[in-house]
Amino acid sequence: MKIAAKTANEAMAEAMRQINPDVVAAYPITPSTEIVQIFSQFVADGEVDTEFVPVESEHSAASACTGAAAAGARVMTATASQGLALMNEVLFVTPALRLPLVICAINRTLSAPINIHCDHSDTMDQRDTGWMQFYAEDSQEAYDMVIQAMKIAEEAFLPAIVSADAFILSHSLQRIDMLEDEDVQDFIGEHKTPYSLLDTKNPITVGPLDLQDYFFEHKRSEAQAMKDAPPIVKKVFDEFGERFGREYSLVEEYRLDDAEKAIVLMGSTAGTAKELVDDLRDEGEKVGLLKVRVFRPWPLEDVKNALKDIKYVGVMDRAEGMSGFGSPLFTEIRSTLYEEGKKPDIYGYVYGLGGRDVKPEDINEVFEDLKKAESGKKTERVKYIGVRE
Amino acid sequence: MAEEKKEGWKELPIGAIIDEPGSSKKFKTGDWREGKKPEVDEEKCIDCLFCWIFCPDSSVIVEDGKMKGFKLEYCKGCGICAKQCPVDAIVMVSEEEE
Numbered sequence: 395m396k397i398a399a400k401t402a403n404e405a406m407a408e409a410m411r412q413i414n415p416d417v418v419a420a421y422p423i424t425p426s427t428e429i430v431q432i433f434s435q436f437v438a439d440g441e442v443d444t445e446f447v448p449v450e451s452e453h454s455a456a457s458a459c460t461g462a463a464a465a466g467a468r469v470m471t472a473t474a475s476q477g478l479a480l481m482n483e484v485l486f487v488t489p490a491l492r493l494p495l496v497i498c499a500i501n502r503t504l505s506a507p508i509n510i511h512c513d514h515s516d517t518m519d520q521r522d523t524g525w526m527q528f529y530a531e532d533s534q535e536a537y538d539m540v541i542q543a544m545k546i547a548e549e550a551f552l553p554a555i556v557s558a559d560a561f562i563l564s565h566s567l568q569r570i571d572m573l574e575d576e577d578v579q580d581f582i583g584e585h586k587t588p589y590s591l592l593d594t595k596n597p598i599t600v601g602p603l604d605l606q607d608y609f610f611e612h613k614r615s616e617a618q619a620m621k622d623a624p625p626i627v628k629k630v631f632d633e634f635g636e637r638f639g640r641e642y643s644l645v646e647e648y649r650l651d652d653a654e655k656a657i658v659l660m661g662s663t664a665g666t667a668k669e670l671v672d673d674l675r676d677e678g679e680k681v682g683l684l685k686v687r688v689f690r691p692w693p694l695e696d697v698k699n700a701l702k703d704i705k706y707v708g709v710m711d712r713a714e715g716m717s718g719f720g721s722p723l724f725t726e727i728r729s730t731l732y733e734e735g736k737k738p739d740i741y742g743y744v745y746g747l748g749g750r751d752v753k754p755e756d757i758n759e760v761f762e763d764l765k766k767a768e769s770g771k772k773t774e775r776v777k778y779i780g781v782r783e
Numbered sequence: 784m785a786e787e788k789k790e791g792w793k794e795l796p797i798g799a800i801i802d803e804p805g806s807s808k809k810f811k812t813g814d815w816r817e818g819k820k821p822e823v824d825e826e827k828c829i830d831c832l833f834c835w836i837f838c839p840d841s842s843v844i845v846e847d848g849k850m851k852g853f854k855l856e857y858c859k860g861c862g863i864c865a866k867q868c869p870v871d872a873i874v875m876v877s878e879e880e881e
Contacts, residue, residue: 492798551797588797599801611792612799618792 395638398572402536402563405570406472406498406556407432409540411442412578416467416585419447419458421477424510425564426500429472452477456484463493463553464600466590468544470495474560475502475516482520489524490616491600492588494547495554497525498540501661501712502560503748511749512560514661514713517689518722524616526554526623527690529660533558533568535687538640541578546630548586550623559662561749573638581637623691644693646685647700649675653682655764656701656738658727659710660686663745663752670754674761681761686723697730706767707738708760710779712746720776739767742776756780812840816860819875821853827872834864834873 400408407429410418418437420430437446449455455471463469473481478499488495503513517527528543530536536558543554558564573581589598604612624644631642648668650656657667664685674681684700686693701707709728711721720728724742731737743760746752756779766773796802821842823834830850835843842858844851865873 490799589800589802596802597804600798602799602801604799607789608795611790611795614792615795615797615799 395574396572398570399567400533400537400570400572401428401565401567402530402533402558403428403500403565404432405533405537405572406540406558407436408572409537409578410470410472410498411436412573412575413468413470413541413544413582414442414579415444415470417445417447417459417462417469418471419449419455419462419469420471421449421452421455421473423452423474423477423502425502425560426472426474426477426498428564429498429500433472452480453484456481456488459495460484460488460491460493463488463495463587464491464590465592466585466587468494468585470498470544472498472500474500475504475510478516478555479504479519482523485520485523485525487601488553489619490612492551492616492619493553494544494551494587496540496543496547497553497555498536499555499557500560500564501529501557507748509748510560512562512662512712513747513749514557514711515747517555517557518713518715520555521690521722524552524620525690526550526552526620526627526688528554528556528688529686530556530558530563531662531664531685531687533563534570534640535642536563537570537572538634538642539687541573541581542630542634542642545582546623546627548582549630550619550626551588552619552623557661562662571640577638581634620691624688624693624695627688627691642687643696644686644688645696645700646687648683648685650682650684650700650704652680653704654680655706655708655761655768656682656684656704657708657710657757657760658684658686658701658723659712660689660723661712663710663712663757666752666754667757670757670761673754674758679761689723692726692730694730697727698734701727701731701738702734702736704738706764707740708743708764709740710743710745710757710760712744714744714747724776741767741773743779744776745779747781750780752780811856813842813856813858816855816858816878818878819860819862820855820858820878821860821862821864821873822876823850823852824872824874827870829870829872831869833867833869837863837867839863
């Protein structure tokens, strides 16, 4: 274990180096470029055995990566925002082919207007693709989860996106504990793949046409893989914790035990929110935080157990969702708790779009609203935090 | 045509791969044929084999250089054989039962 000062970009690049994938096909985009830029230096210096393929777009990157994975390679890449969006049509293919690919993503908002700063619209946009999604709170989580995701992906045979907030995490230096190279290799083990195009003893066709009579069955099979994923994620998290001493779970419960009011969120804002929760607790308020670390597969049981006894819940989404009523995380939380006997009173908040700064007092607005709800004063079901009216 | 029992989702190979080489032989594209099938009048046929050359699939049976009929498992009823026959020996007839 060695202590290092790393931005999330640097930390993810280091994790990639230690994983030493067979192939990386990548295209640059702010603010994730550094990940593959640093990684390409490792390639040039002979520190990895990776075949590095600089492609002409993210669509090509995703295609080349999926093809390499189908040929039995261990494959990774990195992107953000518009780049992830450009990959979109290929992203549906990878999990349907059950290929274990890992993308290091930096959460940058989607245009328009063009903005290079943080929100979750880019990964939220990919939530129906069938990829697993992991959201990091800090550089340490970004580093750890890239390594964990490689192992999880190869056990579930589903690809994974590990994401960290743009600039807030990607470009700010933090203290992390790095594992030894041999420990990472030993933890992830030999590369596992469900099949390989290069296995000439077992010739196969990958990605054939499917008509009305079989498509549904194939999709049902893919859906089962996602349903079967939570225990696999948990098992790998537990193994990591036992070996390296850092505990991970699908959701993180922060001071929720006797909480009456709680907020739910993902990503770097959790750090700020935890500080606020501590301050409010010092004032005697029974508040807590639920941080969702794994958004796909949706941690149904973990969320239910964490929130079912909470009275008032404010779900904070760093993405709009543009449905006209409620953003993605809010909608999933409500749906999860719908059948619970005494379900919490749940409110939705959109915050931090396009890198809009989120301070403790902004998050406190949510707790103030929940207090209003508690005293019977009506408050809007869905609201915006920090936008000028 | 007999209805084969198709597999449930649990019986299918992972990732929708096809793990049996050459399996396209089993796929009878003839079941896409709608309405009309070719029939040859052997009296008129001159064994020029234009029908065999022009068939986009492999639905024309040829033995010892002579046109012997049609393999309907792969015939999609496109009618190119009838159109190309220089002596109009092939006609497209309706497949509907009277």
